Amino acid sequence: MPFALPSSLGRLGLLASVVLLPVSLFAQGQSAPVRGLVRAASGGPLEYVSLTLHRATDSVAVKTEFSDSQGAYLLLAPPGRYVVSGALVGYGRTWTQAFELPAEGLSLPALELAATAATSLKGVTVTAQKEQFERLPDRTVVNVEGTPLSAGNTMLDVLGRAPGVTVGGNDNLALRGKSGLLILVDGKRVPLIGTELADYLRALPAEQVRSVELITNPPAKYDAQGGAGIIAINLKKDQRLGTNGSVNTSYGRGQYGKFTSGFSLNHRQKNINLFATYSYADRQSFQRLNFSRTYFQDGGQVRSRSLLYNDTRGHLQSHTWRTGFDYTLSKNTQLGVAVSGLSSRVPSQGANTGQFLDPAWVPTTHFTSDNYRNLRTPNQTANLSVRHRFTPDSLGTPELSADFDYGHYGTYRDLDLFTSYDLPSVLKTRLIGDQNGQLSIWSGKADYIRPLRHHLRLEAGVKISRVNSDNDVLFLQDKDGTLVVDPRSTNQFHYDEDIRAGYATLSHTRPGLTLTAGLRGEQTAVEGRQTVGNASFTRNYFQLFPNLSLERTLSPAHTLSLTFSRRIDRPTYNAQLNPFRSYIDAVSYRSGNPNLWPQTSLVAELTHTFKQKLVTGMSYTRTSRPIVGVSRLDADGLVVATFENLSAQHYYAFTFTAPLKPTKWLNLYANAEVFYIYFDGQLTDGSRPAAARPAAIFSSNASVTLGKGWTLDLNGNYHTPERYAFERVKSFGQLAAGVQKGLGSHTSLRFNVTDIFYTAPLRSTATYVPLQETFRNRQDSRVATLAFNYRFGNDKVAPSRKRATSAEDEKRRAGNVQ
Numbered sequence: 001m002p003f004a005l006p007s008s009l010g011r012l013g014l015l016a017s018v019v020l021l022p023v024s025l026f027a028q029g030q031s032a033p034v035r036g037l038v039r040a041a042s043g044g045p046l047e048y049v050s051l052t053l054h055r056a057t058d059s060v061a062v063k064t065e066f067s068d069s070q071g072a073y074l075l076l077a078p079p080g081r082y083v084v085s086g087a088l089v090g091y092g093r094t095w096t097q098a099f100e101l102p103a104e105g106l107s108l109p110a111l112e113l114a115a116t117a118a119t120s121l122k123g124v125t126v127t128a129q130k131e132q133f134e135r136l137p138d139r140t141v142v143n144v145e146g147t148p149l150s151a152g153n154t155m156l157d158v159l160g161r162a163p164g165v166t167v168g169g170n171d172n173l174a175l176r177g178k179s180g181l182l183i184l185v186d187g188k189r190v191p192l193i194g195t196e197l198a199d200y201l202r203a204l205p206a207e208q209v210r211s212v213e214l215i216t217n218p219p220a221k222y223d224a225q226g227g228a229g230i231i232a233i234n235l236k237k238d239q240r241l242g243t244n245g246s247v248n249t250s251y252g253r254g255q256y257g258k259f260t261s262g263f264s265l266n267h268r269q270k271n272i273n274l275f276a277t278y279s280y281a282d283r284q285s286f287q288r289l290n291f292s293r294t295y296f297q298d299g300g301q302v303r304s305r306s307l308l309y310n311d312t313r314g315h316l317q318s319h320t321w322r323t324g325f326d327y328t329l330s331k332n333t334q335l336g337v338a339v340s341g342l343s344s345r346v347p348s349q350g351a352n353t354g355q356f357l358d359p360a361w362v363p364t365t366h367f368t369s370d371n372y373r374n375l376r377t378p379n380q381t382a383n384l385s386v387r388h389r390f391t392p393d394s395l396g397t398p399e400l401s402a403d404f405d406y407g408h409y410g411t412y413r414d415l416d417l418f419t420s421y422d423l424p425s426v427l428k429t430r431l432i433g434d435q436n437g438q439l440s441i442w443s444g445k446a447d448y449i450r451p452l453r454h455h456l457r458l459e460a461g462v463k464i465s466r467v468n469s470d471n472d473v474l475f476l477q478d479k480d481g482t483l484v485v486d487p488r489s490t491n492q493f494h495y496d497e498d499i500r501a502g503y504a505t506l507s508h509t510r511p512g513l514t515l516t517a518g519l520r521g522e523q524t525a526v527e528g529r530q531t532v533g534n535a536s537f538t539r540n541y542f543q544l545f546p547n548l549s550l551e552r553t554l555s556p557a558h559t560l561s562l563t564f565s566r567r568i569d570r571p572t573y574n575a576q577l578n579p580f581r582s583y584i585d586a587v588s589y590r591s592g593n594p595n596l597w598p599q600t601s602l603v604a605e606l607t608h609t610f611k612q613k614l615v616t617g618m619s620y621t622r623t624s625r626p627i628v629g630v631s632r633l634d635a636d637g638l639v640v641a642t643f644e645n646l647s648a649q650h651y652y653a654f655t656f657t658a659p660l661k662p663t664k665w666l667n668l669y670a671n672a673e674v675f676y677i678y679f680d681g682q683l684t685d686g687s688r689p690a691a692a693r694p695a696a697i698f699s700s701n702a703s704v705t706l707g708k709g710w711t712l713d714l715n716g717n718y719h720t721p722e723r724y725a726f727e728r729v730k731s732f733g734q735l736a737a738g739v740q741k742g743l744g745s746h747t748s749l750r751f752n753v754t755d756i757f758y759t760a761p762l763r764s765t766a767t768y769v770p771l772q773e774t775f776r777n778r779q780d781s782r783v784a785t786l787a788f789n790y791r792f793g794n795d796k797v798a799p800s801r802k803r804a805t806s807a808e809d810e811k812r813r814a815g816n817v818q
Helices: 006-019 155-160 194-202 573-577 804-814
Strands: 032-040 050-055 061-066 072-077 080-088 091-095 099-101 111-113 133-136 139-143 165-167 173-175 181-185 209-215 229-235 242-253 257-269 272-296 302-330 333-357 363-389 399-423 427-452 456-479 482-485 491-510 513-530 535-555 558-569 582-585 588-590 599-610 614-624 627-633 639-645 648-663 666-680 695-707 710-719 722-724 727-729 732-742 747-754 762-767 771-779 783-792
Touching: 032 050, 032 080, 050 072, 061 072, 072 080, 080 111, 080 491, 080 513, 091 111, 133 648, 133 666, 155 165, 155 194, 155 209, 173 181, 173 229, 194 333, 194 363, 194 573, 302 363, 302 582, 333 582, 363 582, 399 582, 427 573, 427 582, 456 573, 491 573, 627 771
Parallel strands: 032 111, 181 229, 588 639
Antiparallel strands: 032 072, 050 061, 050 080, 080 091, 080 099, 133 139, 139 209, 165 173, 209 229, 242 257, 242 783, 257 272, 272 302, 272 771, 302 333, 333 363, 363 399, 399 427, 427 456, 456 482, 456 491, 491 513, 513 535, 535 558, 558 599, 582 588, 599 614, 614 648, 627 639, 648 666, 666 695, 695 710, 710 732, 722 727, 727 762, 732 747, 747 783, 762 771
16 A cells, blocks of 8 residues: 555654664774684685675675685674674585674684585595575575485475475465565566466476575565565576586476476686576476365355366476676676576366256256467576675775666467367357467666664665566457457556665664664556556555664573564566456466555564574564455356455464584474464455464474485475465475485486375365355376486686675675675
8 A cells, every 4th residue: 555655754754864864974983803713624724715794683794705724714894793604615504603793803713614525535526515494583595506305396396395485276475374475586576476487486497596595574675575575596606716517417207207407507717707507397297176166146045066177287398598797897896797598388288077066966067178278488587787896994895786687578378278068058169369478677776885883884775677568368269160359358458567766774783782774665656558448547656665673682592683674565467467368267267457456564573593593483464455366256157266455464473493403414404384364354245254263384304414425305394274365275285305325526316206195285165255166286296306417627616805706695695685
């Protein structure tokens, strides 16, 4: 809902005055040194280890340096509360305990890194291995690269096993039970949801991904989009010197085969780094979607019933590529260019059987359908980035960055639906559909970071983005051998969106306390037009999105943090706003709603951390005008799956995370999300949401080092029964296992089995005034996969301290690179 700006100027002005304090008020002060040694667990010093100083409150990277030949390092920063991490290819990432940095400086105990590689007489060969799950103060990091369960899998498979993430019956992603997520791939927004987003993630091989970040309360520098938070997918980037690369191939078998293969190349020397990746996937699958519907007349009496059985076989073929370069213009300035593409084709063939029955269960209508569909999605993106670090002063190093992005997403759908009726009379119908969708996104942004006096840090930036969406769909009916335009379904829809944003964040750190206040403002202008009915709408509104976080150290073992933010979820261009029809079978289809309003959320969370490991949290979210998926009856009596706004949504949650290491060969990660969601409001037909009940998501992962190059992973999750809006969802879950064996210095073999007991199929019932709908969705989720990976080239990482790329991974993970 747009802010009532005049009535809120007093409070907003006060917040803005706190956040946007003039820089001139702060004179310059002194930084304090952090000294230490880093060595291998075997006792020897380690050179070229990347040591990063993080703010303890949110893991933001403040400074990065390399250790010298004696393993010594020096980091300069204003006094405050910090954590230091050490990373080196072939060694597990290691973190210090949180510490207070006094004005006179501090020497830390030696930091020990445990090797995860084999050695040979001719030298040292390494294979990086991180803990799969890292719980940080403001996010959970899932390290995908090199794990047994990522082999031959897609990103949708990986996200389905991530802590607190679920994939719903309509392929909708949710985090901690909440929908409305901002999906980023290498910092760039993916403007898709639901089935379209799922198809995109199915076409993105997990082999190309380094890590995934689950951010539930993002800072002001991120777009305000995403009331449930952000899922940031970070692609791989090789840090080794010289010419390097890898080749991978895998084959999986469920009911149908799944083949993936690809390669990566990287050349790094002096001031330039060139990279290229490519992957091809050929994955066959099935979907068995069964509906049981009851239709009601006035007074709630049963009018009729229907039973529908949809069996579809799909064949995904995709090409994913990425290429570009990083160039060091000077010791303080770097330029980056990257272009990427993901082109997929998914032909599918379905056999549908349906029958309608009267209240006494006597058949009145019976039909069979052959449904032929073909979906093509050619997507391309391009990015130009510039990073400049100013001359360091006594306070630190100011930094300015700028990014310019372009993305084009095409959607081409062909449909041929042939239906034969044999009751009450013999009748044949044919519906042909042709959809052409074009989505273009332009954006530019600049971010500035400046350490200030009195333990303050300023971050500020601006962003401009423009979206153009053009959709044209033509449906033809076969009338006695003649194709005639179907006016009910044929349409054209055009959508334009402009967003201008600016933000500022001020952080203050003193012993035992860290306070961060941010404010983001976004001006949105929207215009939509559709041919049918010559309908159009325009919206122009300005909104403010405050963000506040407070962390207090009660003792060396106990830390409390409190966060508050306001966020927004604008309806997506193609899936939620676009009124076009995507037919499921002869009597049901999906369609968007151009009359949707954005939903806005107020999010508050209190978190307690015990000994930097065990994390418990409580949170509350109130969402105005929540967007929910519903089923309606159209004017022709067909069931349409669409979206509507309700009045409000209330969300209460309790979370618990326990990363454990009982022995040096076993890592355990347990996560629990218990939540309670209820809705206010009703649909225009009088339908009200189901009565709420508590629900929970439990997930765990065990990583076992077996010795002699063998590792084993076990991953499981369980989602209890849940009531969400009009739906009652039954319990579901999955168990997966994977094993990996190193074959020499550069080769690995991985084998995994997903959804071992086939417990992932979804079942739910949705109830409305005119109908009740129960469905079961089964897919080809139980799959055994064998994967092979070979790396070649130099294993030595770049040693130069002056290269921006040396800290790039840390910055992206810590939130400095959007």
